[in-house]
Amino acid sequence: MADPNSVLNDLPGFPQLQGPRIRLRGPRAEDAAAVFEVFSDPAVMRYWSSTPMRELAQAEGRIAEILEGFTQRRLINWVVVDRGDAVIGTCTLYNFVARHRRAELGYALRSDCWGKGLAREATTLAIDWAFRALELHRIEADIDPRxxxxRKVLERLGFASEGVMRQRFFIGDDATDSEIFGLLAGDWAAQHG
Ligand SMILES: CC(C)(COP(=O)(O)OP(=O)(O)OC[C@H]1O[C@@H](n2cnc3c(N)ncnc32)[C@H](O)[C@@H]1OP(=O)(O)O)[C@@H](O)C(=O)NCCC(=O)NCCS
Structure with missing residues (x-):
């Protein structure tokens, strides 16, 4: 079985994953305005573990962190792009633990793109790659239970709810709960062959 760290280290660049309507690719400096548009929207950030971005420099900084995180192979934070290569969101694998063959999944889309099945398409590409290329055993996600x-995205992908950790994140002054979801390679193989 492949060692996930070796597979990550051997990647020549961000894996590019093509779906029917969207593509996952690495971010570029010129994506900053589009990244800012996604993460400055209070609707997108309502249940996120940080507050909305207020200036373009934060998106520029975020892209620099993503590229550095990839250089160190500790973060694969794709941007989700439409057919015209415009950024409409992000999809992320992070907190890799090679020894236990697991990682965490995160995702966000620009609010005018919601409700079209695009999050399902993006996360399906990332999960399928994580199980097939990295040969992970388990993928985790955590959400605000509200x-x-x-929740619907995760349930449709086959994730099981595994419990609630109370008051785990501060959003401003509010301590919010975190519901943990898990998906096993076997669950995925049973659905996708
Ligand atoms: C979560 C998010 C990515 C979903 O994106 P999306 O593209 O609208 O999701 P999809 O269209 O792929 O929908 C998947 C399922 O969720 C359902 N769904 C989408 N929005 C919903 C809502 N507000 N309430 C209930 N169900 C919803 C869809 O109907 C679909 O169900 P179906 O397969 O039975 O039809 C998007 O709402 C978002 O970016 N939110 C802000 C960021 C965020 O909270 N990220 C997750 C942090 S853990």
Whole structure:
């Protein structure tokens, strides 16, 4: 079985994953305005573990961190692009633990793109790659339990809810709960062959 760290280290660049309507690719400096548009929207950030971006420099900084995180192979934070190569969101694998063959999944889309199955398409590409290329055993996600859209995405992908950690994140002054979801390679293979 492949060592996930070796596979990550051997990657020549961000894996590019092509779906029917969207593509996952690495971010570029010129994506900053589009990244800012996604993460400055209070609707997108409602259940996120940080507050909305207020200036373009934060998106520029975020892209620099993503590229550095990839250089160190500790983060694969794709941007989700439409057919015209415009950024409409992000999809992320992070907190890799090679020894236990697991990682965490995160995702966000620009709010005018919600409700079209695009989050499902993006996350399916990332998960399929993580199980097939990295040969992970388990993928985790955590959500604010009130985040119905995110819960639905995870349930449709086959994730199981595994419990709630109380008051785990501060959003401003509010301590919010975190519901943990898990998806096993066997669950995925049973659905996707
Ligand atoms: C969560 C998010 C990515 C979902 O994106 P999306 O593209 O609208 O999701 P999809 O269209 O792929 O929908 C997947 C399922 O969720 C359902 N869904 C989407 N939004 C929903 C909502 N607000 N309430 C209930 N169900 C919802 C869809 O109907 C679909 O179900 P179906 O397969 O039975 O038809 C998007 O709402 C988002 O970016 N939210 C802000 C960021 C965020 O909270 N990210 C997750 C942090 S853990």
């Amino acid at each position: 985040n119905e859209a995110s």
